Amino acid sequence: MPVTTLPKPPYYVVTFSSQRREGDHGYAAMADEMVAMAERQPGYLGHESARGSDGFGITNSFWTNEAAIRAWKLKVDHLKAQARGRVEWYVTYAVRVARVERAYGFDGHSLKHDH
Amino acid sequence: MPVTTLPKPPYYVVTFSSQRREGDHGYAAMADEMVAMAERQPGYLGHESARGSDGFGITNSFWTNEAAIRAWKLKVDHLKAQARGRVEWYVTYAVRVARVERAYGFDGHSLKHDH
Numbered sequence A, B: 001m002p003v004t005t006l007p008k009p010p011y012y013v014v015t016f017s018s019q020r021r022e023g024d025h026g027y028a029a030m031a032d033e034m035v036a037m038a039e040r041q042p043g044y045l046g047h048e049s050a051r052g053s054d055g056f057g058i059t060n061s062f063w064t065n066e067a068a069i070r071a072w073k074l075k076v077d078h079l080k081a082q083a084r085g086r087v088e089w090y091v092t093y094a095v096r097v098a099r100v101e102r103a104y105g106f107d108g109h110s111l112k113h114d115h
Helices: A027-040 A066-074 A076-088 B027-040 B066-074 B076-088
Strands: A011-020 A044-051 A056-063 A090-106 A111-113 B011-020 B044-051 B056-063 B090-106 B111-113
Touching: A011 A066, A011 B011, A011 B090, A027 A044, A044 B044, A044 B056, A056 A066, A056 B044, A056 B056, A090 B011, B011 B066, B027 B044, B056 B066
Parallel strands: none
Antiparallel strands: A011 A056, A011 A090, A044 A056, A090 A111, A090 B090, B011 B056, B011 B090, B044 B056, B090 B111
């Protein structure tokens, strides 16, 4: 997936780190639904995701503010997915909610600062 | 890799998202050196990393405060590595520096809140 283009900080990031269990158990369908749901939420700015062959993965989703994150978390389907995920999909996971204060990057040609 | 155990927030996260070029070009050795260097830095709390088969990866490193992040960034070798990396290793990358305000997770048995 490409690096997500984001507005100038401040905005928020939710980092979701997880160790998957073996087997799909409906995970792929749930993951697609979660992304589709997030994209419809007010305040959603984008997300980036990577998972290695060892089953450890990180998804960073970006949001305009904490209220947007809380509204998303409260979505019933999301909560249901989490409850199921704890048992069937993940060995462990961690969520951290953080306020992005500065950002920079390389677009293939030059360094670019967002602050 | 396991989910990193971290202190109670606040602390900082640096998210590094990147699209790798094909081929190693010294990347693996540099990555190992960067981790070893970070672990010796004051204020380093841990890191998590994942890269998928498409070459897109995320590394989240955790730090006590922004001063620790700036000190780490200023390390000469690190800057050299970045300069080389822009040309040889990465198609694109993005860095976001964010203050973690709350965190929770699942340890295999139960939900755990750090806030």
